[in-house]
Structure formats: C-alpha cells, structure tokens
Amino acid sequence: MEKIIEINDSVIQIxxxxxxxxxxxxxxDAGELxxxxxxxxxEKKLSKVFAKVSGNQKELFEKNGYICEGKLKNYFLDDDAYFMSKFFEKSRKISKFSKEAEAVLNYVKTVGVNPHTKIDEKFHLKIANETDAEKLSKHYSKVFKTYPFPIDDPNYILKTMQTNVKYFIIEDNGKIVAASSCEMDIKNKCxxxxxxxxxxxxxxxxxxxYLLYIMEKIMKDNGYRVFYTIARSMSYGMNITFKKMGYMYSGTAVNNTNICGNFEDMNFWYKLSE
Incomplete structure (x- = not known):
C-alpha cells in the first residue's frame, strides 16, 4: 500500500x-505528529521514518530517537533543513552497499565542476503536459522495476502535474528516451x-x-533559490552529474528507498542559486 494522508496540517506518506x-x-504540532x-x-511494523525538518525542530526529533542523515543549507527562508531518520529495526540501520557507495563518492571527489552541456540536435526537449502522462508513466515503468512513488501510474503523474511538479522529457523521433521532474516547494522557493x-x-x-541544466534555468527564472536531489548512492552517473553541475554532497540516508528492486542508500546534494 502506498498512501499519502494529511494529519492536521502535516502530510505523510505511508x-x-x-x-x-x-x-x-x-x-x-511536531510533537503530536x-x-x-x-x-x-x-502497528504496521514499518522499520523507518524519514523527515525533512527545520533547525529549530531538529532537537525535538533527536530527543525522540531520530538521527540526522543529511542537511540542506538555507532551505527555509531563515533556517537550514535537516533530514532526520528513526529506525525501528537494527538491520535497517546497516547499509548493505556501504563499500560500493564509498567507492562512488571517492571517485566523485576527483571530478571537477563543469556545467557546460549540449546534446545531439536530433533530440527534442520539452516540458511535459497532461497529454504526455500516459506515455511518461510507461517510460518510467521501463526504467524502474520499483520506485518510491507511483510514477508508473498516469493518474499520479496527472495529479502531481496539477499541483507542484513539472516533468521534463527528451524525445527521439517522438519516443521518450529520458525524463526528469522538478518537485517545487512553492512556499520556500526550493x-x-x-x-x-x-x-x-x-x-x-x-x-x-542537459535535463538538469534546463531545469535549473527554468527554476531560477521562476525565483527558486535552492536546488537539491536525493540520488542513488551507487549511481556513478547521477552523482557525477550533480557534482559537475556544482552541487555539494551533504549526507547519506541509509536503506532509505526501494528502487529498482532493492533498498538503497541515497545521497543528498544541494546547490544555492547564484
């Protein structure tokens, strides 16, 4: 079951x-939540809670058994954001792929910043609209065996398009070959x-x-001031991409996400708009 529910003025995904x-x-009311x-x-025997909280809420979470796994500088207008996690099973705390993830980070440290990017002229990039939802969902289902959110469901894509998400697609002769999205925190402009x-x-x-370059440009033009990602820790490609685009590594969430059929550690990267 994947369910997003509101509890008073909080929102959680179960x-x-x-x-x-x-x-x-x-x-x-963070304490009540x-x-x-x-x-x-x-009750449901779930093994982890994951939250993004402000600095003035961090201590309350720590007192309730949470640890800090990452940080986003200047996320809130007057404060940083902290990724806090609480584990309900000891095994969930232990990374299965720590050596592989460490090797990725060690390599990425040697990569210099190089934001220059271009793609072959045969490709066409556009912001997806509602008519693209069906084929976009099929594209995601081809790439990911499992994913933390139901992006293989066109109704989910439609719903998020209508709220706070912009999807970007690159096509080759009308076929989607690459996609990404901007999930916007409209209040904090992150x-x-x-x-x-x-x-x-x-x-x-x-x-x-190239997708990231275009996404940044459009978000910056719309007044967004902090860009970040939560990237698969064992993906050389994605971690290198964000490093080349000037992002800062700021922590790792252990066994955080079921993606491509396994629980994986996820790396935090962020960048402040210039």
Whole structure:
C-alpha cells in the first residue's frame, strides 16, 4: 500500500513498498505528529521514518530517537533543513552497499565542476503536459522495476502535474528516451531535481546533465533559490552529474528507498542559486 494522508496540517506518506513513513510536510504540532507516526510504525511494523525538518525542530526529533542523515543549507527562508531518520529495526540501520557507495563518492571527489552541456540536435526537449502522462508513466515503468512513488501510474503523474511538479522529457523521433521532474516547494522557493530516467540504450549521451541544466534555468527564472536531489548512492552517473553541475554532497540516508528492486542508500546534494 502506498498512501499519502494529511494529519492536521502535516502530510505523510505511508509506504509498504519502502517499509517506511516519509514526513513530507511538517505542521505546527511536531510533537503530536511524532507520537502519531510512532504509533503507525508500531502497528504496521514499518522499520523507518524519514523527515525533512527545520533547525529549530531538529532537537525535538533527536530527543525522540531520530538521527540526522543529511542537511540542506538555507532551505527555509531563515533556517537550514535537516533530514532526520528513526529506525525501528537494527538491520535497517546497516547499509548493505556501504563499500560500493564509498567507492562512488571517492571517485566523485576527483571530478571537477563543469556545467557546460549540449546534446545531439536530433533530440527534442520539452516540458511535459497532461497529454504526455500516459506515455511518461510507461517510460518510467521501463526504467524502474520499483520506485518510491507511483510514477508508473498516469493518474499520479496527472495529479502531481496539477499541483507542484513539472516533468521534463527528451524525445527521439517522438519516443521518450529520458525524463526528469522538478518537485517545487512553492512556499520556500526550493526545488528537488528528481525522477531522472534514461533508457539504457541512450545512457552516457549527457541527457541527464542537459535535463538538469534546463531545469535549473527554468527554476531560477521562476525565483527558486535552492536546488537539491536525493540520488542513488551507487549511481556513478547521477552523482557525477550533480557534482559537475556544482552541487555539494551533504549526507547519506541509509536503506532509505526501494528502487529498482532493492533498498538503497541515497545521497543528498544541494546547490544555492547564484
């Protein structure tokens, strides 16, 4: 079951697939929500809670058993954001792929910033509209065996398009070969660069980097001031892409996401708009 629900002025995702609760939006009564989430996790036997909170809420979460796994500088207008996690099973705390992820980060450290990007003229990039939802969902289902959100469902894509998400697609002769999205926090003017998916036969052509370049440009033109991503820790390509575009690494969430059939660690990267 994948369910997004409102609790007073907070929003959480309850996910059997990810075996976790994700606090997507934290309301005014954080203490009450923490207790409510603990109760749900115990009842449903979920093994992790993941939340993005402000600095003045960080101590409250730490007192309730949460640890900080990452940080986004200047996320809130007057504060940083912290990714806080609470584990309900010891095994969920232990990374299965720490050596592989460490090798990726060690390599990425050697990569210089190089924002220059271009793609072959045969490709066509556009912002997706509602008529693209069906084929966009099919594209995502081709790339990902599992994914933390139901982006293989055209109704989910339509719903998010109508709220706070812009989807970007690159086509080759009318076929979607790469896609991504901007998930916008309209209040704080911050945006998550996410949902990158390139067909295997079109990888290593710079399509993700070009998507990111265009996404940044459009978001900056719309007044967004902080860009960030939560990238698969074992993906050389995505971590290199964000490093080349000037993003800063700021932590890793252990066993955070069920993606492509496995629980994976996820790296945080952020960049402040110039």
């Amino acid at each position: 996910s059997d697939l990810n075996d976790r609760i994700y606090i997507m939006k934290l309301g005014k 923490i207790n409510h989430v603990d109760k749900i996790c115990t 945006v998550e660069m996410t949902d990158f998916a390139v067909l295997e036969e079109y990888q290593k052509l710079g399509l993700s980097k």
